[in-house]
Amino acid sequence: MVAYQKFKSNSDFRKILRDCVIFSFRYNIISGLNPNKLQEMYNMFRIAEDIVTHAIQNDVADTVQFLKQTFKPDFDVATLKADKIKHVVRQKANLDFFFQFDDYMKSKQGTVTKGTMDVFKNLRLILKTFETYRKEAIKFNSIDINFYEEFVHYLSFEHIWKIR
Secondary structure (H helix, E strand, O other): OHHHHHOOOHHHHHHHHHHHHHHHHHHHHHOOOOHHHHHHHHHHHHHHHHHHHHHHHOOOOOHHHHHHHHOOOOOOHHHOOHHHHHHHHHOOOOOOHHHHHHHHHHHHOOOOOHHHHHHHHHHHHHHHHHHHHHOOOOOHHHOOHHHHHHHHHHHHHHOOOOOO
């Protein structure tokens, strides 16, 4: 249970555990779907967990990128070797907000509708104009309740909405 070991508090772990229970309940009871498919999903979660554990143990700088490069539903965790991840270890994680946003958009290309991609592009444009308005770069560690309130104020009173 990597989640139990990695979370700083029991309350965080309980939240994850509760979400898993809710997910299982909704899948099996409410949806009435075949539980065999749920077991396949749990197996994929376990593979992802093992890949992340391996990356942490081998000091991979960008664990998420390593997971993205490595994970496949039928991946055999036994094939993970420390020498295989050296090229990933040397890379520093790019924590630029818009780099990660663009990377997320690329990962969704072809899996979501064109309308959804347009919403992503529009949101990116609005966030860029908000960044210019506030004269401060958007960083992951700056996203908090104050950021939210500033952003809502900007959208409500400052942003000029372009009508198509």
